[in-house]
Amino acid sequence: MRRPLVLLGFVAAVIALVVPAAVQAAGPTKLDAFIYVDTVNGTRPTGAKPRPIGCTQSNVFTRGEQMVFRVWGTDAATGDVLSTENVSDGYVTFPGMANQKLNWGAHGATSNRVWFWTAPVNIPADFPLGTGTARVVFKTDDGKTGTYDYQFTIVPALKAVTKPKAKLASRAANR
Numbered sequence: 001m002r003r004p005l006v007l008l009g010f011v012a013a014v015i016a017l018v019v020p021a022a023v024q025a026a027g028p029t030k031l032d033a034f035i036y037v038d039t040v041n042g043t044r045p046t047g048a049k050p051r052p053i054g055c056t057q058s059n060v061f062t063r064g065e066q067m068v069f070r071v072w073g074t075d076a077a078t079g080d081v082l083s084t085e086n087v088s089d090g091y092v093t094f095p096g097m098a099n100q101k102l103n104w105g106a107h108g109a110t111s112n113r114v115w116f117w118t119a120p121v122n123i124p125a126d127f128p129l130g131t132g133t134a135r136v137v138f139k140t141d142d143g144k145t146g147t148y149d150y151q152f153t154i155v156p157a158l159k160a161v162t163k164p165k166a167k168l169a170s171r172a173a174n175r
Helices: 002-026 165-174
Strands: 033-041 060-062 066-075 087-093 103-107 114-122 130-140 145-155
Touching (some): 033 145, 066 130, 066 145
Parallel strands (some): 060 145
Antiparallel strands (some): 087 130
């Protein structure tokens, strides 16, 4: 009974010594860009009723809704904001669709503008339910790249159920 425990302890000790040394020898991964991504509901969906409040941040959508990717990025070496001044190509790879071009622009009220990248994606009516992953890709003028994998969830649309008014009135009278 003791031998398996001793062997298990020896194996654990070897792993504890070898794995950190291998990771340290490989070194940290060099990053070309730091990227932040989120999504909001679009105010102009083609196949669904707009939500009561537009541009609400979420990563859960229904078929027919418009998912708008909002992206900010920075060159890791220089600290420069990724903009049309230094980006040669930016897009979102969305499952089952052609690449969606990222557009650089100002958003918000004139007195409080923020500049960032956007790409609207209309969720097809037959898009699979569940979790999916989109990839945001940037290529800079000097050959650097940055990618970010963004997870989202597609859920079934809830249908409103209304009860006939006659039944509601008779229930109120019986109380």
